[in-house]
Amino acid sequence: MKKLAVLLTLIFVGLLSIWLRYTESEHYPDLSSEPLLDESSLELVASLDTPPGNISVTSQGRIFLSLHPDAHPDMNVVEWVNGEAKAFPDPSWQPGGAQEFAFQQVLSIRVDQQDRLWVLDNGVHGVGQPRLLAFDINTKALVHQYDFDSDVFGVGSHANDFQVSADGYYIYITDASIFAKTPALVFYNVDRKEARRVLENDISVRAGAYEPIVQGREMTIAGLFTINPGVDGIALSRDGETLYYASVSGDFLYSIPTRHLKYGKANDKILASFIEAVGRKTMTDGMSTDAAGGIYLTDIEHSAIIRMDAEGHRQTLLKTDLLRWPDGLSFGPDGYLYITCSALHQVLGKLPSDIAQNAPYQVYRVKLDAVGVAGH
DSSP states (O other): OHHHHHHHHHHHHHHHHHHHOBOOOOOOOOOOOSOSSOGGGOEEEEEESSOEEEEEEOTTOOEEEEEOGGGOOSOSEEEEETTEEEESSOGGGSTTOSSTTOOSOEEEEEEOTTSEEEEEEOTTTTTSOOEEEEEETTTOOEEEEEEOOTTTSOTTOOEEEEEEOTTSSEEEEEEOOTTTOOOEEEEEETTTTEEEEEOTTOTTTSOOSOOOEETTEEOEETTTEEOOOSEEEEEEOTTSOEEEEEETTOSEEEEEETHHHHSOOOOHHHHHTTOEEEEEOOSOOOEEEOTTSOEEEEETTTTEEEEEOTTOOEEEEEEOTTSSSEEEEEEOGGGEEEEEEOOGGGTTTOOHHHHHHTOOEEEEEEEOGGGTOOOO
């Protein structure tokens, strides 16, 4: 059954690619530099048979992971417990499970400060039902559920990544829109259960005109479709006042004050006037922020982790081939930054046998005290 699902997915992507014929060939500039830390500073947290996607680490050190849906894992959301991936909240919620709202395709997860694990289900690029789910991490009970309307996440959309405000009232989501090519941000009010799509196709959310090249692989499938999503990574400043976001291949990291999303319904033209380009960035997937105002960016092309300050100045913290497509970032206790390696260049367009051959897939962490960064 799993092999059939993979085959059907590849056929679907192939046919869609022929229809869209969306390719890029320009190469992104290398904006990394000599790293401040060497690879010996990386600590192995988890070694997995299937690639991890996103990660969220609680203040008590509990580790929650999505297993990347493009590898078609049996489990999609797990907790890493005593060296083993345990289905969260339980097996019945995993794809094909008995629960009414069982996961369809989950990439991004976040634990908020209210001990809720938020799960963003993209509904298989909007072909199914995109939704948000939240679970109490202690009781494992479902405590929130919201189905997005098709005018927020339609067919061809990709509810990719998100951030939750510290008070748990507001959620900011990226629609990378890999297939529909209509990227946007989505703002969700938890109490009101209201979702609003904003800045669709604004220059700040569009993909750049570059083809990712990761550890030697050009990310164009069958010469027809370049894996080049729109707005993907998203991060929230620790005070909750600034939202940072960018497409993978976009030239700049952008920001917008969150008050314009939370306390009004300005149209896109007005919202766009509040956007600022923070600085030139790397070919970036995952993002995070620290207590000192730094923004952390993965550099998928150079297997690196970059820190940018609020003025756009960059530092390369790590740069090592051990980081195979560094993807999800999360700060945990004691100043550790956790990093998932989704190795998508060894997953996308590949057969299950190829994916298995490239296992294991790693989650690392690094303590940043040595370079004077306060991560907590």
